[in-house]
Amino acid sequence: MANNKEIAENVLEEIGGRDNVIQVTHCMTRLRFNLKDQGIPDDEQVKKIPGVLGVARAGGQYQVIVGQNVPKVYEETCKIGGFEIKASIDENLDGPKEKLTLKKVGSNIMNYMAGCMTPLIPVLMAAGLFKALLSILGPDMTGILTAESSMYVLLDFLYDAGFYFLPVLVGYHAAIKLNVPGALGAYMGCILLAPDFMAMVSGGVPFTILGIPVIMNDYSQTVLPIMVSVAVMALIYKLIAKVMPDVLSTIFTPFLTMLVSAPIALVLLAPLGTIIGNTISGSLVLFSNATGFIGVAVLGAIWEFLVVTGMHLPIFMSFMLDYIETGYQSGAILGASCATWACFGVALGAFLRLHNKESKSMSLGFFVSGLVGGVTEPTLYGLCFKYRRCFLSLAIGGAIGGAYMGIFDVKAYVMASTNFLSVLSFTGGNTANLVHGVIALCLSLVAAAVATYFIGFSKEELAVQD
Numbered sequence: 001m002a003n004n005k006e007i008a009e010n011v012l013e014e015i016g017g018r019d020n021v022i023q024v025t026h027c028m029t030r031l032r033f034n035l036k037d038q039g040i041p042d043d044e045q046v047k048k049i050p051g052v053l054g055v056a057r058a059g060g061q062y063q064v065i066v067g068q069n070v071p072k073v074y075e076e077t078c079k080i081g082g083f084e085i086k087a088s089i090d091e092n093l094d095g096p097k098e099k100l101t102l103k104k105v106g107s108n109i110m111n112y113m114a115g116c117m118t119p120l121i122p123v124l125m126a127a128g129l130f131k132a133l134l135s136i137l138g139p140d141m142t143g144i145l146t147a148e149s150s151m152y153v154l155l156d157f158l159y160d161a162g163f164y165f166l167p168v169l170v171g172y173h174a175a176i177k178l179n180v181p182g183a184l185g186a187y188m189g190c191i192l193l194a195p196d197f198m199a200m201v202s203g204g205v206p207f208t209i210l211g212i213p214v215i216m217n218d219y220s221q222t223v224l225p226i227m228v229s230v231a232v233m234a235l236i237y238k239l240i241a242k243v244m245p246d247v248l249s250t251i252f253t254p255f256l257t258m259l260v261s262a263p264i265a266l267v268l269l270a271p272l273g274t275i276i277g278n279t280i281s282g283s284l285v286l287f288s289n290a291t292g293f294i295g296v297a298v299l300g301a302i303w304e305f306l307v308v309t310g311m312h313l314p315i316f317m318s319f320m321l322d323y324i325e326t327g328y329q330s331g332a333i334l335g336a337s338c339a340t341w342a343c344f345g346v347a348l349g350a351f352l353r354l355h356n357k358e359s360k361s362m363s364l365g366f367f368v369s370g371l372v373g374g375v376t377e378p379t380l381y382g383l384c385f386k387y388r389r390c391f392l393s394l395a396i397g398g399a400i401g402g403a404y405m406g407i408f409d410v411k412a413y414v415m416a417s418t419n420f421l422s423v424l425s426f427t428g429g430n431t432a433n434l435v436h437g438v439i440a441l442c443l444s445l446v447a448a449a450v451a452t453y454f455i456g457f458s459k460e461e462l463a464v465q466d
Contacts (some may be wrong), residue, residue, distance in 0.1 A: 004069060007051040008076035011064055014049065016040035018081035023179065026074040027119060029358065031064040038062060042202055048463075053356060054464025060111055065464060090342055113308070115177035116170050116227055118285040118375075119120040123169060124377045127162025129375040130155050135419055167219055167226040169244045178234035184254055191262055192219040192226060192270055194463070205213045208261045215271035223308075225270035232269055233261040289331065293406025300335030301395040301401025302442070304343055308380060328429070329412040334440075335402035335426070341441045342448035343398025346390050349452025350383050355462070374418030390456045398449025401440045408436040 013016060015033060022034040035041070041062055043055050051064040051073075066073050132463065134155050137145045143153040167188035175185025191197075200207055200216060207214045219225050237257040244253050289295070319333035347367035354360050366379040384390040411433055412425040426437030 003051070004072040005076045007049065007073050010049045011046065011052065011073075012077060012081055014041055014046045015062060018083070021083070022049045023083060024074070024077060024081070024083050024175070024364075025115065026070050027121070029053075029065055029070055030364075031066060031070060031074060031077065033062040033064070034060065041272055048250035052413055053358075055120045056461065056464055058109070066233040091446050104438045112174075112177060112231070113227065113461075114381070116174045117223070117381040117385065119168050119173050120166075121378055123162050124381065126376065127159050128368060128377065129373060130159040130162070131375060131419075134159060135372060135374070135417055135421060138375065164406050165189070165193065166221055166223055170223045171226045174230035174235060177313075178231065179235045180237045181254070184233065184237065184257065185226075187258065188229050188233055188262070189226050189264060191258075191265070193230070193312070209267055211300070212267050214266050215275075218273055219270060225265075225272070226316060228272060229265035229269045231255060232264060253372075260409045293403050295332040296335045296338075296406035297399045297407045298335070298404075299332040300338040300342070300398030300400075303336045303339035303398060304376060304384075304394055305391070306378060307376065331406075332402075332411065334405045334410060334412060335398060336411070337418075337422055338405060338440060338444040339372075339394070339398035340374070340376055340403030340422070341444040342394050343379050344370040345397050345445040345448030345450075346383060346394050346452045346456070347379045348445070349449035349456055350387075350390070351391065352449070353453045353457060353462075356464075366438075371420050374422070376418075387457050387461055389458065390452055393448050393451035396451045397444045397446075401444030403441075404440040405437070408432075410440060412437070 011031065012021075014078055015021070015035060016037060020036050020040055022036055024034070025032045026203065031088055038057070041055075045308070046052060046055050048062060051066060051069075053064065056063040058391050131161050134145075135141055137155075138152060139145075145155075145334065166189075168186050170183040171185035171187070171189030173185070175188075175285065176182045197207075198218065199205075199222075201218050207216060217225075234252075237253065240256050242248060242257075291298070319329060319331075342368060348368055351363035351367060352361060366382055366422075369375050370376050386395060411429055413429055414425045416425055423441065424440050426434045
């Protein structure tokens with residue numbers, strides 16, 4: 001059994017000690033250090049530490065892979081180094097500042113999003129498996145449980161809770177990532193989901209703050225609105241904390257932070273993601289109508305990127321109007337199904353390519369959670385954010401399957417599950433429609449798996465698996 005305290009001590013020593021650490025966090029398998037001097041750690045020496053499986057440098061972080069015992073190693077690291085999750089460690093302001101470029105900005109954004117979502121992988125995995133049980137035991141498959149049975153309803157609760165309250169969970173980790181109290185980030189998520197507010201949204205009741213109208217949106221199952229809101233909230237918190245006397249800070253810094261940031265979030269920040277999403281979705285609808293199979297291929301390539309930002313919901317609803325009128329779905333929206341199966345393929349390709357036992361087990365879990373439960377978030381946040389090349393594999397698989405769908409003008413007549421039962425959506429037309437639909441989904445899965453196997457990981461990322 002690994003000695004977690006010794007691992008923490010040895011890692012801290014090799015990375016330059018606590019004075020070289022700006023911040024330390026962790027995900028499912030890695031300690032993630034933000035260092036003042038990235039040149040101090042010797043990767044090969046760190047790899048030799050008993051209990052360390054490998055190292056990686058990504059998103060401005062120095063990542064030490066220790067496996068499933070990472071929470072215990074993280075706790076020992078914080079004890080030894082005097083680090084607190086909620087407290088920031090002053091950077092060496094005299095050191096050289098990295099030039100801000102578009103690439104750096106993009107990396108910072110991805111790093112922030114990964115920091116918000118990576119800790120939620122256990123929740124997403126658990127919720128996905130509950131949905132898998134629903135699919136297997138429910139009326140769509142074995143029929144062991146009816147939709148009215150108490151067990152079916154319970155499993156549905158357990159699945160919905162994992163996704164409905166995403167703004168609360170993301171808000172907590174977004175705040176932690178930005179070095180402010182996580183509870184305030186969760187509080188901001190709660191504000192976006194407050195029962196009275198949600199009732200006003202459902203009832204179409206207008207609402208104003210200081211005479212300014214609030215755009216009434218449903219923020220459940222979204223991540224971008226809360227990410228933007230917490231980013232600004234953290235800035236306000238730090239500005240207030242800087243001028244607030246210590247004797248008053250405990251009470252008035254959180255109070256004034258939320259008093260200022262909550263109205264800004266409701267009036268401007270949270271609706272911003274929805275407005276951007278609606279603009280993009282409307283453009284994509286027009287694009288798909290004008291470009292035929294190319295539109296299906298493009299949406300298949302980028303759909304999971306839209307899922308990451310929560311912008312897929314308005315796009316889906318736009319196409320739902322057409323489905324209600326015609327009785328079937330066709331065109332670009334079918335690329336979404338191909339993208340989902342491409343996500344299954346990424347997990348399968350990772351399982352076949354990665355060598356580390358834990359990485360293989362995790363990838364297999366993502367594959368099962370996707371294929372059976374129809375949940376792609378674990379693969380997106382557990383693989384694609386860690387190994388950025390997997391995003392390219394995902395796009396390739398979605399595009400190939402989408403192009404095939406468009407060329408053969410496949411139509412979906414049934415609103416089926418997003419798991420393997422999605423093949424049922426192509427029933428209702430002729431046999432050729434069903435056959436071509438199934439082929440398109442399989443093409444997406446196989447193409448993404450092959451692409452992941454061959455180009456999904458860099459040599460450095462594969463080296464740490466050995």
